[in-house]
Amino acid sequence: MSVNNINKGVTVVSEEVCQQIMGRSESFTAVENVFAAMAKNTAYNFPVIREAIGHEDALYGFKSGFDRDGMVLGLKSGGYWPGNVKKDLTNHQSTVILFDPDTGKLKSLVGGNYLTAVRTAASSAVSIAHLARKDAKVLGMVGAGHQSTFQLRAAVEQRNFEKIVAWNIDPDKLDNLADICAELSLPFESVTREELGAQADVIITITSAFEPLLNVDWIKPGTHIACMGTDTKGKQEVDANLLKKATVFTDELAQSITIGEAQHAVIQGLIKEADITPIGEVINGTKPGRSSADEITLFDGTGVGLQDLAVASAAADLAEAKGQASYINF
Template identity: 80%
Template sequence: MSHSNQNNSKGITVVSEAVCQQVMGRADAFTAVENVFSAMARDTAYNFPVIREAIGHADALYGFKSGFDRVGMVLGLKSGGYWPGNIDKGLTNHQSTVILFDPDTGKLNALVGGNYLTAIRTAASSAVSIAHLARQDANVLGMVGAGHQSTFQLRAAVEQRNFKKVVAWNKEPEKLTNLAVICEELGLPFESVSREALCAQADVIITITSAFEALIDQSWIKPGTHIACMGTDTKGKQEVDAHLLARARVFTDELTQSTTIGEAQHAIAEELINEADIIPIGDVINGTKAGRTSDDEITLFDGTGVGLQDLAVASVAAELAEAKGQASYFNL
């Protein structure tokens, strides 16, 4: 995965947002993320502690996610955050850049646009959870949230199972057009429904909001459902009833983040579950722990988003951009 030494003669690699979108597809992102979860579970890759702060300006949350993959030889960080006012300025709310370093020397290797990559790596993460945990016969997909990331989530999810229909809910119903347009393009029936109706119908549910309250009641979830909670990545955020985690088998990208800033933070705080109840998805990918064990089981994936996902997709994007002659270069 590393491209640490091949471009030193040309200088530091730069991969713009536009180039990332041209060279990096959903299949590449899925493989990169699945490999990283596998490496994390084998302890050959690890994330450093996350720094995430409200900066006291523009209601922004800003921070750093970083880590090192010893096998992939990828070292670096993603810096950026969430600016809620950006949508009114014609920008995406999420803004970030990935910076890659040479693990052998510490020299700056690459600067890679992080906005599109964050969206596809987050979508790849829930897609990996669907691939490994959802029932094979799952045929209704439920989407909770219709912001910028939701469209990426939808496109990645529908590639994992033979869905016959998509049902969706959003606090501002007019934004559901974002998802309806994609379903029309894919030839999938689409329906705007209440949260309760969504849970009654859906076999797979993706929550992708910035909520600070439970949007889904545990009593609404039917047996056999797989839920991917993808929005909670900060202390205080919450998308589902904490009691749902006590009912479900819970999986995550990273235990530390799950229990402190992820969806599991509330169930842990209320002592409804403990850390030992949460299974890293990498263990399922590696075959060291079971995924879904019955058609009636409720499975829940707490996708907190880890720095290694960003580094993995950025490293692949840099490689692809270099190979296709679409990278730029500069020297410090």
């Protein structure tokens, strides 16, 4: 923290400012860099705390960590309030709190709702950039919730997709994705899950499912799949046998095998922790990514606190540089 910033006080970056200054490119770079640092063991996620608070059916918790390369220390505090939709509020509520690693002094308060969406989308985009076939033409979307629109926009910037196919349990909600495709002049089609697997070269699953939505037999050779919805014990989006058939990558091994998509394949003895590669290893060039055009690759995106800290730190720096940050004495 510079002397100038200490004199100004604690940096505050609102949700509105985050939406104005933090784009997909900045989020992609922040997430890619922190994945690389994690693979070098120069960035560490601390144990996650997540509890039901016994009020409003809310889940509340903390994700925290330290990135020595980026000199970012802090936590994301927040959770899920299912009744917020009736109050015209986002169900997911969070704030990122950053500290000066040199002194422990409070450094920044950053709105975390929008940043959670863009960092999750950046994670799948990083996986597409490093693992999908270069000639991928069809993108498949499984799920059409709030997060899916961020996923779609980030994904289409990674390959020259010529068509988007999508499935959702409630087909009417696919209009959100169809509207974005119309805006981007991309053909869009609502399909069955079997048809999606037959057509898509890249698939993003972004649901809250507790049972497999995609069967291993539906996935064609050469597909890249980014499983982005499974972040809790018991959740599942794809057939566990798909992880046995695919080459599996993840953001963090510990979460992948306990709360991520890989938990079911590990429990069933289909794969072991050693079969999963941190994507940071691919980014750093220490482990291979895709090895052939026919190989199925799967990214288990569990979501880690360091992603939140990375994008929040980038947002705080941008807000200060653009004169859009606020300051408080603390």
